[in-house]
Amino acid sequence: MIKAKARAVDGPDKPFRTAEIQRRTLDSQDVLIEIKYAGICHSDIHTAHGDWGPVNYPLVPGHEIAGIVTDVGAKVTKYKVGDRVGVGCMVDSCGECKSCLKDEEQFCLKGNTQTYAGVDKYGELTQGGYSTHIVVTEKFVLSIPDSIELDEAAPLLCAGITTYSPLNHWGASSGKKVAVVGMGGLGHMAVQIAHAMGAEVTVLSQTLKKKDDGLKLGADHYYATSDQETFTTLANTFDLIINTVSAKIDINAYLSLLGLDGALVNVGAPAEPLAVNVFSLINGNRSFAGSNIGGIRETQEMLDFCAEHHIVPKIEIISADQIDEAYERVLASDVKYRFVIDISTM
Structure with missing residues (x-):
């Protein structure tokens, strides 16, 4: 031993x-x-x-x-x-x-x-x-x-593979509008990776206090979710939303931000259940999904991708x-x- x-x-x-x-x-x-x-x-x-x-x-x-x-x-x-x-x-x-x-x-x-x-x-x-x-x-x-x-x-x-895997699986790329919920340990990685994949990236954070950081890391837009006007302004906007927060949120409000055939993917894992109204999904053919890290092959792919694009x-x-x-x-x-x-x- x-x-x-x-x-x-x-x-x-x-x-x-x-x-x-x-x-x-x-x-x-x-x-x-x-x-x-x-x-x-x-x-x-x-x-x-x-x-x-x-x-x-x-x-x-x-x-x-x-x-x-x-x-x-x-x-x-x-x-x-x-x-x-x-x-x-x-x-x-x-x-x-x-x-x-x-x-x-x-x-x-x-x-x-x-x-x-x-x-x-x-x-x-x-x-x-x-x-x-x-x-x-x-x-x-x-x-x-x-x-x-x-x-x-x-x-x-x-943090790297947890965010890379859903962005890769759901096809974040040029021409796609991607939102990242939360600007923490996971969120700041998701912003960099989505940007490197070519997507138009929006951060949805409680406040604007990390806005400068988000924009420097590659976000194109940054909104405060504490401002209810955000949900009106961005309704039906995104192809993909990555929710990185590990706390209970109003998931239906975020589902309303998806465009036609959009997907909201949860990678944060709150201890409490999240309530989903089925009408938040059927209006727009939306999907609510989850993602759990990635396999070994994809994790190595992520490391090589981050090295290539200078993401840390x-x-x-x-x-x-x-x-x-x-x-x-x-x-x-x-x-x-x-x-x-x-x-x-x-």
Whole structure:
């Protein structure tokens, strides 16, 4: 077994503490990664706080992982010691079902293995990237392009693919009008990616306080949703709306902004249900859909796309001792736009 330093939480109302965890000895297709940076995702907070159901504590969150390969199993062919790599939201899947065979491991019919708060094929609870090392099977390791710094790469492994996948699937491109709801960790990535895909991009945020940032990142328009006139002005406008917020909103009001055959795709995951009036859908042949990260192939495609178009998240580096404070600031929307933990401070 391999010992790793970590930050763990013991309950929904408990602070993070120093911990030592065990990583498995490498199997023939495993890769050992020395983690350099780990991003903080809102999903980490939901899970640590028990918002999405029971959690097996102690928990080490973190599924935005960037680091360096330090050892490989005997049958590993894709990676070697010294390679720059990343790990996202999942670390394994059955590899045999229809979803896995289509490179959509996130929808594995037998259930993929989550990077943390999951159970791996050895029957062990998985622990995430708020730690110094992780062991992952080769197929679920991503190559980080040389042009992307490791600290900036970390959030791409969740925030990047979470927004790239629906934009790619629903065809954001030249001539399409795309709206991004929320200008946070996910939203600021969606703006950059949609712009690079050639779409006309509009940000829909509660206020205009981040307008300058949004326009600099590639938005063509920026509206405050606290102003009800916004919903009148933009009615029947968009081909695609990406909702990135993890809070309950009036989804019917946003559906009214879709044009004919438009789609509203939810990537934010609020703990509370969202009520949809069927007339919001049938008037205009509209669709309300959801999207959940992307498969490994698409995640690598996203990393290469971001490298090609010079897309990186806006980050704030913190130490391991600042995780609790960072969680509070995320909940208060006080971050521009993604916290990243410097794992050397473990």
